[in-house]
Amino acid sequence: MPRAKIWGIIAVLVSAFLFALSIFSFFILPEGNFGFFSDVNLMNLHPLTYYSAAVPLGLISLWVLATGFWIGWVILSIKVVPPMPEIVEKKDNSKIKAFFLCLITAGLAVLLVYGIYVRNFWALAIPALVISAVILGAVFWVGMAIITTRATLPVNKN
Amino acid sequence: MRVLISGYRGNPYCGGQGIYIYNLSRELAKLGVEVDVMVGPPYPDPLEEWATVYKIENLNIWSIKTKDIPYEKLVRIFSPWNFADYILTRLHMFPEMETYSFRAFFALKKILKEKRYDIIHDIQSLGWATVPMKGYGIPIVTTVHHPLTKDREADLMGNFGLWDKTTTILFYPLVMQSFVIKRLDRVITSFREGITELNKAFGVKPEKVSVVYNGMDVDLFQNTGEPREENALLFVGNTEDSKKGLIYLFEAMTMLPENVTLTIVDDGPPKKMTAADMIKKFNLSHRVKFTGKLSYEALVSLYSRKTILVMSSLFEGFGLPAVEAMACKTPVVVTTAGSLKEVVTEDCGILVPPKDPIALKDAILKLLSDSELRKKMGENGRRRAVENFSWPVAAKNTLKVYEDVIREFRRKR
Numbered sequence: 290m291p292r293a294k295i296w297g298i299i300a301v302l303v304s305a306f307l308f309a310l311s312i313f314s315f316f317i318l319p320e321g322n323f324g325f326f327s328d329v330n331l332m333n334l335h336p337l338t339y340y341s342a343a344v345p346l347g348l349i350s351l352w353v354l355a356t357g358f359w360i361g362w363v364i365l366s367i368k369v370v371p372p373m374p375e376i377v378e379k380k381d382n383s384k385i386k387a388f389f390l391c392l393i394t395a396g397l398a399v400l401l402v403y404g405i406y407v408r409n410f411w412a413l414a415i416p417a418l419v420i421s422a423v424i425l426g427a428v429f430w431v432g433m434a435i436i437t438t439r440a441t442l443p444v445n446k447n
Numbered sequence: 448m449r450v451l452i453s454g455y456r457g458n459p460y461c462g463g464q465g466i467y468i469y470n471l472s473r474e475l476a477k478l479g480v481e482v483d484v485m486v487g488p489p490y491p492d493p494l495e496e497w498a499t500v501y502k503i504e505n506l507n508i509w510s511i512k513t514k515d516i517p518y519e520k521l522v523r524i525f526s527p528w529n530f531a532d533y534i535l536t537r538l539h540m541f542p543e544m545e546t547y548s549f550r551a552f553f554a555l556k557k558i559l560k561e562k563r564y565d566i567i568h569d570i571q572s573l574g575w576a577t578v579p580m581k582g583y584g585i586p587i588v589t590t591v592h593h594p595l596t597k598d599r600e601a602d603l604m605g606n607f608g609l610w611d612k613t614t615t616i617l618f619y620p621l622v623m624q625s626f627v628i629k630r631l632d633r634v635i636t637s638f639r640e641g642i643t644e645l646n647k648a649f650g651v652k653p654e655k656v657s658v659v660y661n662g663m664d665v666d667l668f669q670n671t672g673e674p675r676e677e678n679a680l681l682f683v684g685n686t687e688d689s690k691k692g693l694i695y696l697f698e699a700m701t702m703l704p705e706n707v708t709l710t711i712v713d714d715g716p717p718k719k720m721t722a723a724d725m726i727k728k729f730n731l732s733h734r735v736k737f738t739g740k741l742s743y744e745a746l747v748s749l750y751s752r753k754t755i756l757v758m759s760s761l762f763e764g765f766g767l768p769a770v771e772a773m774a775c776k777t778p779v780v781v782t783t784a785g786s787l788k789e790v791v792t793e794d795c796g797i798l799v800p801p802k803d804p805i806a807l808k809d810a811i812l813k814l815l816s817d818s819e820l821r822k823k824m825g826e827n828g829r830r831r832a833v834e835n836f837s838w839p840v841a842a843k844n845t846l847k848v849y850e851d852v853i854r855e856f857r858r859k860r
Contacts, residue, residue: 293518
């Protein structure tokens, strides 16, 4: 088996395992009172320990939310006249949706900052889970593609 | 003088950057400048005769679905920058410029252990890592033919619904470009109005912008002497680019006599459907044809045979087809959008306001009915192209900008 295929299989297995582990750790362990997360009281953490994790996670989450807000804002504020009659005739309600996009992202940002301030577990857990899902999902997807795609070049055994 | 020209794409057959890098580096070398080129894929034609080339990796996987990425590229995704590229492209962003700038930053660090440059010339990438590159103590200039805000506006015009608009907004790295461009030592643009455009789009101070007209190969683009066709219009450009204003040209076509035909130098259906759909809508299928991509020789022949070149653009950062046509003694009908009113003077073509199909139709009719005027405009066009838009002239003017920037940089230190 080509070495790249082996890496593909490893990527799929590792990303699937890590994602399953994160789901288990975030949702099942605390609820089942397994004594792992339920023992973690964020209020007991030293501020430096807490904020060294909370600030990077919070900043990444705020950056994502700010991008969403910015997209909504651009759509709301841009003034372009579509030249194509078929577009003018259609009822485009993207401005209304953009308004809600701004509203929701701004609301989530406030909630996130407040959650981090009061040291709510979910204010860190949800962003961490989403970021992990995106990265592990990408690794998984590329791994799957490597496994299922046929190499177009013959393998040079030398 | 030692110059490093840096561009994230170098394909000489599509996109302006490759053509720009190839010709500018060649002409600068002829002027005695030591030129190195750092470039991302698609790589340019061999430049080794006059420059040292440093090739920077990039998988070019934007808009390719994961399952359609070639196997040779798939197995290379798990390197840090390729993986960053992969994730960002899946989020509908266009990260080539960002990741190119980081790769170039680290590649340059290695190169500078052996070499030294007087100036770095960035070609329109404006990636984040261009700013820390200033830490190497070398002035950096950039060429921006037109701000991407114009492309985004044009794309948004054709978008319908929140998702289409969102993907368009995500695609253009305007925040990055706006941040980076203000921190570079000089911006070179290809038309005077570009100074205002760059100020409006990115807040670049006018005194930081220099105008250098683009060049073109006036030896290659010459009239072939083939007989001219009558009532044959020519359009050269990307039909998927909303800035080209093709819809107005098609509208003008519906008002022109039936014997007036249009040849479009670009791919038609099934590869590109936007123009084809409009042609169907305006019932012009029997009068419009696509040539697909052409070799330079075939393009020069077309310029030499067709009656008029038409550009119905809503914005142009230079308008290369107009200059190429002028060099082939072909009269042009162009809009006054962007650089076109500087490139085309009234003695070599007719200028009409953009988004005005009636004015476009009138101008085309005027030229079609007056062969003497066409001939005169053709002769004037050739003269103007040779005097203002040849690569030796562009290189000489670029060199003047380099000298000015280096002088200023040394004075400040």
